[in-house]
Amino acid sequence: MPVNKKWMPKILAFCCNWCTYTGADLAGLNRMKYPADVRVLRVPCSSRVNPQFVLRAFQKGCDGVMVCGCHPGDCHYTSGNYYTRRRFMVLKEMLEFNGIEPERFQTRWISGSEAAKFRDTVAEVSELVTKLGPNTVFNERRAENV
Amino acid sequence: MSRTGVFVCHCGSNIAGALDVERVAAAAGKLPGVRYAASYKYMCSEQGQQLVKDAIAEHELDRIVIASCSPRMHENTFRKLLKDTPVNPYMLEIANIREQCAWVHADREQATEKAVDLVRMAVAKVAKNKPLHSSFIPVHKKALVIGAGIAGIQAALDIADAGYEVTLLEKESSIGGHMVMLDKTFPTLDCSACISTPKMSEVAAHPNITLMTGSTVESVGGYVGNFDVAIRQKARYVNHDICTGCGLCETKCPAKVTSEFNQALCTRTAVFRPFPQAVPAKPVIDPESCRKLIGKAKCGVCQAVCPLGAIDFEDKDKLITDTYGAIVVATGYELVDWAPLYPEYGGGKYSDVITGLQYERLVNASGPTEGKILRPSDKSVPKDVVIVKCVGSRDKKKGRAYCSRACCMYSAKHAHQILEKIPGARVTVFYMDVRTPGKNYEEFYDRAREDGARYVRGRVAKIFRENGKLICRGEDTLLGRGVEVPADMVILETAMTPAQDIRELCAKLTISTDEYGWVQEAHPKLRPVETQTAGVYLAGACQGPKDIPDTVAQAGAAAAKVCILFSKNEIEGSPMISAVDENKCCGCSACVRVCPYRAVMLEEIDSRELSGAVKRQVARVNAGLCQGCGACAASCRTGAIDLLGFTNAQILKEVDALCL
Numbered sequence: 108m109p110v111n112k113k114w115m116p117k118i119l120a121f122c123c124n125w126c127t128y129t130g131a132d133l134a135g136l137n138r139m140k141y142p143a144d145v146r147v148l149r150v151p152c153s154s155r156v157n158p159q160f161v162l163r164a165f166q167k168g169c170d171g172v173m174v175c176g177c178h179p180g181d182c183h184y185t186s187g188n189y190y191t192r193r194r195f196m197v198l199k200e201m202l203e204f205n206g207i208e209p210e211r212f213q214t215r216w217i218s219g220s221e222a223a224k225f226r227d228t229v230a231e232v233s234e235l236v237t238k239l240g241p242n243t244v245f246n247e248r249r250a251e252n253v
Numbered sequence: 254m255s256r257t258g259v260f261v262c263h264c265g266s267n268i269a270g271a272l273d274v275e276r277v278a279a280a281a282g283k284l285p286g287v288r289y290a291a292s293y294k295y296m297c298s299e300q301g302q303q304l305v306k307d308a309i310a311e312h313e314l315d316r317i318v319i320a321s322c323s324p325r326m327h328e329n330t331f332r333k334l335l336k337d338t339p340v341n342p343y344m345l346e347i348a349n350i351r352e353q354c355a356w357v358h359a360d361r362e363q364a365t366e367k368a369v370d371l372v373r374m375a376v377a378k379v380a381k382n383k384p385l386h387s388s389f390i391p392v393h394k395k396a397l398v399i400g401a402g403i404a405g406i407q408a409a410l411d412i413a414d415a416g417y418e419v420t421l422l423e424k425e426s427s428i429g430g431h432m433v434m435l436d437k438t439f440p441t442l443d444c445s446a447c448i449s450t451p452k453m454s455e456v457a458a459h460p461n462i463t464l465m466t467g468s469t470v471e472s473v474g475g476y477v478g479n480f481d482v483a484i485r486q487k488a489r490y491v492n493h494d495i496c497t498g499c500g501l502c503e504t505k506c507p508a509k510v511t512s513e514f515n516q517a518l519c520t521r522t523a524v525f526r527p528f529p530q531a532v533p534a535k536p537v538i539d540p541e542s543c544r545k546l547i548g549k550a551k552c553g554v555c556q557a558v559c560p561l562g563a564i565d566f567e568d569k570d571k572l573i574t575d576t577y578g579a580i581v582v583a584t585g586y587e588l589v590d591w592a593p594l595y596p597e598y599g600g601g602k603y604s605d606v607i608t609g610l611q612y613e614r615l616v617n618a619s620g621p622t623e624g625k626i627l628r629p630s631d632k633s634v635p636k637d638v639v640i641v642k643c644v645g646s647r648d649k650k651k652g653r654a655y656c657s658r659a660c661c662m663y664s665a666k667h668a669h670q671i672l673e674k675i676p677g678a679r680v681t682v683f684y685m686d687v688r689t690p691g692k693n694y695e696e697f698y699d700r701a702r703e704d705g706a707r708y709v710r711g712r713v714a715k716i717f718r719e720n721g722k723l724i725c726r727g728e729d730t731l732l733g734r735g736v737e738v739p740a741d742m743v744i745l746e747t748a749m750t751p752a753q754d755i756r757e758l759c760a761k762l763t764i765s766t767d768e769y770g771w772v773q774e775a776h777p778k779l780r781p782v783e784t785q786t787a788g789v790y791l792a793g794a795c796q797g798p799k800d801i802p803d804t805v806a807q808a809g810a811a812a813a814k815v816c817i818l819f820s821k822n823e824i825e826g827s828p829m830i831s832a833v834d835e836n837k838c839c840g841c842s843a844c845v846r847v848c849p850y851r852a853v854m855l856e857e858i859d860s861r862e863l864s865g866a867v868k869r870q871v872a873r874v875n876a877g878l879c880q881g882c883g884a885c886a887a888s889c890r891t892g893a894i895d896l897l898g899f900t901n902a903q904i905l906k907e908v909d910a911l912c913l
């Protein structure tokens with residue numbers, strides 16, 4: 108990235124195919140505008156997201172990670188997002204323990220009709236992460252270890 | 254090294270107007286493994302598709318990335334296109350640069366950069382794609398319908414008329430459900446038995462329908478096209494192969510218990526048919542009230558009088574198993590047990606406070622009073638009748654927020670009938686709202702009021718006895734003052750609730766219910782008669798309170814869905830399901846526990862370890878049941894179970910490509 112440009116975070120959003128991904132598509136259909144620093148990675152269900160994927164993203168220097176799915180009770184696969192909720196409650200604490208600011212990791216429930224909520228969530232997380240600046244936790248640690 | 258082709262779509266100016274498609278294509282061309290990258294005006298058009306086909310041939314591409322609109326839009330289009338090429342349809346990834354890029358970002362530079370990122374992620378992922386092949390599941394063209402009210406009867410008849418075999422299951426000793434208990438039906442007031450009993454006989458006579466009464470589902474295994482169902486048929490103690498249904502036993506049986514069919518308004522015998530037009534038209538013995546079977550007395554009178562020797566006290570429950578391609582749930586409703594909920598209405602201590610269903614039996618010509626409206630306590634004709642709506646429904650404090658839906662109409666029916674049958678009768682209806690959204694429904698309600706029914710808006714707070722009258726005290730919320738209406742008989746229009754054992758049944762079928770126990774449809778608007786388990790459908794009041802017209806419409810719809818399934822000899826299953834690497838699996842069963850479809854099971858295999866041959870447990874995925882959510886893959890400690898199409902390797906590559 109050219110150095111003279113304003114720094115923009117890289118935010119990875121795992122979105123379930125049935126709710127949040129559909130909501131994100133709807134935001135597009137309605138030509139809503141949101142910051143261009145989020146990249147959506149489509150998964151069938153938020154319960155598909157292994158905490159390891161989130162760790163990997165932070166390790167590789169991703170500045171923010173979102174895991175988004177259907178509202179609890181509305182999962183296309185009945186119960187998937189309940190697992191998501193529990194898994195990531197644990198992960199969030201572990202990330203904090205490792206020095207990653209809790210704001211960098213967000214789990215959100217956004218339905219297929221909540222285009223505006225998708226837009227607002229992305230804008231909110233983008234602002235939070237921009238304020239925090241680049242994620243260098245693992246870079247520094249790597250540097251310490253050598 | 255993979256040979257990837259990347260195709261960037263302009264989508265007219267939809268994409269090209271918002272970002273630099275040429276730059277995206279050029280950047281894609283430099284990515285590892287990419288052999289060909291191009292952009293085109295409309296990738297989904299015939300010419301666009303030809304471009305892909307030509308490029309595959311010319312550059313010997315083995316996988317494709319299309320950067321275009323959402324995969325929800327055209328993923329299938331491009332999969333289909335690949336079927337005509339040497340490239341497997343699943344060697345495809347879509348980068349969504351329209352809905353999630355071009356349309357949502359105002360800055361051309363930023364949008365272009367993001368599009369490049371999205372393409373890079375897709376290229377990284379597709380490098381890890383593997384060819385996948387659909388499995389084909391044979392369809393067993395025989396349907397099981399659970400519950401034989403009007404919903405189950407109609408569904409069974411429709412499926413059978415289409416030429417398929419049906420087993421119709423009913424837990425009671427006769428089919429018919431609630432509809433045969435009703436007297437007349439709104440809004441046309443045609444006699445309920447006259448329109449439902451011919452259908453019942455048709456079921457009994459239909460060559461494609463096997464009727465199983467006194468039967469419930471014991472267990473369900475398998476999956477769409479191939480459900481293995483075990484059915485428990487309760488002992489009848491009457492051999493129906495011999496019995497002619499002459500009814501002699503019923504006239505001689507000395508045991509008398511309350512009649513369920515007549516809603517406890519009269520008695521029946523222990524050997525009984527619930528009502529004269531019962532189907533099958535042969536009696537069964539209720540072991541809980543038969544003197545001989547409960548061991549209280551020698552009795553056996555029925556056996557002595559039966560001219561054919563059809564009585565068999567040694568009869569046992571039977572377990573019958575069969576395979577069905579599709580299942581229709583039509584278990585209907587029950588009425589809320591109002592007495593414990595309403596101590597303020599006497600909690601059941603006043604015999605002249607009855608339910609709407611009891612009233613239906615009272616007014617019915619074949620009911621306990623032969624159609625004369627006589628109140629239960631002293632068999633006198635009630636002059637003042639109060640009808641109370643929304644008993645147990647639309648009241649969170651009583652546990653049910655929902656509207657019971659049919660009561661507004663049948664209380665108008667009840668009011669009309671009383672005013673017609675009892676000269677000089679006065680009918681007061683306490684209501685919260687009157688809801689009549691159906692063809693000819695509002696007119697029907699108008700008629701009840703024109704007949705003289707007095708509608709008072711408000712709930713009844715208390716019912717108590719005073720000077721031989723039942724006093725209904727409530728509030729007239731329109732006039733804003735309290736009212737007391739004396740009555741000789743009170744009819745409570747009580748809420749429908751789901752069948753008692755519905756949750757158990759749904760657990761067996763792996764379908765879900767809502768908070769009350771109503772069976773959950775797959776989508777409230779677009780898939781109203783499907784459930785989330787493929788091959789399991791629903792019809793009638795089991796899905797929520799409804800009247801007969803809606804019930805019958807749903808039954809027809811469910812039957813049509815079954816026929817669609819049966820029109821194929823085999824169904825194509827999605828290959829994007831979970832798979833287990835047995836070498837890595839440690840048999841911990843974490844995946845078994847998280848699977849919402851019971852698609853993963855442990856199985857014992859022979860395995861060679863350092864210590865020699867051993868047996869160990871590994872996970873196995875049932876391809877017919879797996880819906881591809883991937884919850885198992887995320888739960889796996891060793892990475893043995895993975896979701897094809899969204900493997901750990903694919904997703905990690907995508908993550909890495911973004912963080913580059």
Ligand SMILES: Cc1cc2nc3c(=O)[nH]c(=O)nc-3n(C[C@H](O)[C@H](O)[C@H](O)COP(=O)(O)OP(=O)(O)OC[C@H]3O[C@@H](n4cnc5c(N)ncnc54)[C@H](O)[C@@H]3O)c2cc1C
Nearest residue numbers: 400402403404424430431438439585586609793794800801
């Ligand atoms: C007082 C009253 C008056 C009404 N009047 C009218 C009217 O005038 N017009 C109108 O359109 N509607 C009326 N209705 C509504 C009508 O009764 C229903 O719409 C209709 O009966 C629903 O049919 P169903 O087949 O879905 O359910 P049901 O009739 O309840 O049938 C369900 C069947 O499934 C069986 N079953 C349940 N669980 C199992 C199991 N686990 N295994 C096997 N079998 C099982 C039951 O025994 C039953 O036979 C009235 C309702 C009431 C309460």
